Amino acid sequence: xKLASDVYRDHLEKNNxxxxxxxxxxxxxxxxxxxxxxxxxxxxxxxxxxQSILRSLRFAIKTPASLGIYLWGSVGIGKTFLMDCxxxxxxxxxxxxxxxxxxxxxxxxxxxxxxxxxxxxxxVAKAISEKTEVLCLDEFFISDIVDAMVLAGLLKALFKEGIxxxxxSNIPPDQLYKDGLxxxxxxxxxxxxxxxxxxxxxMSDTDYRLHHLKNAGVYYxxxxxxxxxxxxxxxxxxxxxxxxxDSIIIMSREIFIIKSCTNAVWFDFKILCxxxxxxxxxxxxxxxxxxxxxxxxxxxxxxxxxEVTRFIQLVDIFYDSKIKLVISAEAPAHLxxxxxxxxxxFQRITSRLIEMQxxxxxxx
Numbered sequence: 001x002k003l004a005s006d007v008y009r010d011h012l013e014k015n016n017x018x019x020x021x022x023x024x025x026x027x028x029x030x031x032x033x034x035x036x037x038x039x040x041x042x043x044x045x046x047x048x049x050x051q052s053i054l055r056s057l058r059f060a061i062k063t064p065a066s067l068g069i070y071l072w073g074s075v076g077i078g079k080t081f082l083m084d085c086x087x088x089x090x091x092x093x094x095x096x097x098x099x100x101x102x103x104x105x106x107x108x109x110x111x112x113x114x115x116x117x118x119x120x121x122x123x124v125a126k127a128i129s130e131k132t133e134v135l136c137l138d139e140f141f142i143s144d145i146v147d148a149m150v151l152a153g154l155l156k157a158l159f160k161e162g163i164x165x166x167x168x169s170n171i172p173p174d175q176l177y178k179d180g181l182x183x184x185x186x187x188x189x190x191x192x193x194x195x196x197x198x199x200x201x202x203m204s205d206t207d208y209r210l211h212h213l214k215n216a217g218v219y220y221x222x223x224x225x226x227x228x229x230x231x232x233x234x235x236x237x238x239x240x241x242x243x244x245x246d247s248i249i250i251m252s253r254e255i256f257i258i259k260s261c262t263n264a265v266w267f268d269f270k271i272l273c274x275x276x277x278x279x280x281x282x283x284x285x286x287x288x289x290x291x292x293x294x295x296x297x298x299x300x301x302x303x304x305x306x307e308v309t310r311f312i313q314l315v316d317i318f319y320d321s322k323i324k325l326v327i328s329a330e331a332p333a334h335l336x337x338x339x340x341x342x343x344x345x346f347q348r349i350t351s352r353l354i355e356m357q358x359x360x361x362x363x364x
Contacts, residue, residue, distance in 0.1 A: 001038070004030035004086040011085065011236075022204050023078050029069055029198055030086040036066075037090075037134065037164050066198045068165035070140075072172050073202035079168040080138050082202070086166060087136050096128075097136040099262050100167070104147050107154065121150070125157030133164060138262075140169040142177040142186070149182075152189040159196050173199060219357045220328045223296060227328040231266075231295060234326050238291055239264035250284045258295065266293035273310040282314045286321035297329035300337040300346075308342055312349050319352045324362055327353075 005027040012019055071079050087097045098106075107124060114120035128135070135158070142148050158165060169176075173193040177186050193199070218234060220227035235243075243261040247254050253276075258266040265285065272281075272294060285292060300308045318325050329336060333353040337346040355361055 007085040077204035094133040121153040129161035137167040140167040264291035
């Protein structure tokens with residue numbers, strides 16, 4: 001049986017990373033939750049040995065069994081990575097990991113299906129529990145009064161269903177929806193979070209994403225092994241660890257990818273700028289993903305003009321949509337296209353590519 005701490009160490013070894021003592025302390029709570037979940041799952045026959053370990057862990061920590069974890073702290077310190085290590089360690093197929101914003105979109109869609117019922121939130125919670133034993137939500141944050149009112153009832157129903165609930169946030173529970181309209185109606189939800197979840201503050205002075213950005217950037221050249229490793233490392237730092245290599249559908253057409261997850265997608269240049277791609281494809285991608293990786297950009301002077309045109313359209317659309325763009329290319333931006341009919345247009349693209357590499361752009 002692998003625990004979150006085992007998965008964490010596997011990732012460190014695979015990617016030649018240094019362990020963080022504060023992250024290790026948080027992983028103890030994730031390991032305890034995993035053992036607690038295993039021991040309380042009817043489909044799993046917990047051995048005497050595991051029960052003994054579980055009892056000793058609970059005794060050592062001196063905290064009662066919880067229904068999950070609320071992990072909060074500043075940006076870039078590894079909260080999502082730790083939650084994803086826990087998620088990866090789970091053997092149950094009834095687990096769901098999703099960004100909080102997308103989760104609320106799903107909830108509102110289900111509420112429309114149950115419109116007219118006396119207690120639609122309990123039906124939504126029941127539907128979720130039938131498919132999900134462990135629910136992991138990334139970036140728990142509330143700014144909308146409708147979400148606040150829905151969550152007040154939904155959390156109660158989810159906890160009643162006994163769902164194991166794990167979430168990350170940049171703020172503690174008692175600061176959620178601060179100064180929001182009718183916040184007093186949301187206060188019971190805060191109480192439920194504090195009573196049912198283990199609230200953990202991950203304190204760290206190290207912003208791993210900023211550290212990587214300052215040392216390696218997000219534009220890698222030339223096209224060598226070093227560029228490949230940097231692309232992979234950046235994907236691990238900024239994207240969700242639960243990814244797929246299945247092709248995706250954009251504008252009713254299949255597009256082959258290198259990998260994708262909830263917030264990010266990774267393409268080869270030929271796939272995204274060759275073939276039958278168009279501006280509508282790039283607009284659709286910008287609506288679906290906040291982070292896009294593009295590998296193997298060649299010297300553009302040597303390729304068909306229509307592919308250069310598509311690349312120009314792609315950068316313009318992603319820039320205007322504030323998409324984070326990570327690139328591996330044969331040359332730096334100002335040397336990608338130095339002669340040809342589109343040289344004037346590409347001067348603008350060069351400027352935008354340089355700006356999109358800045359910490360101010362990438363981390364906003």
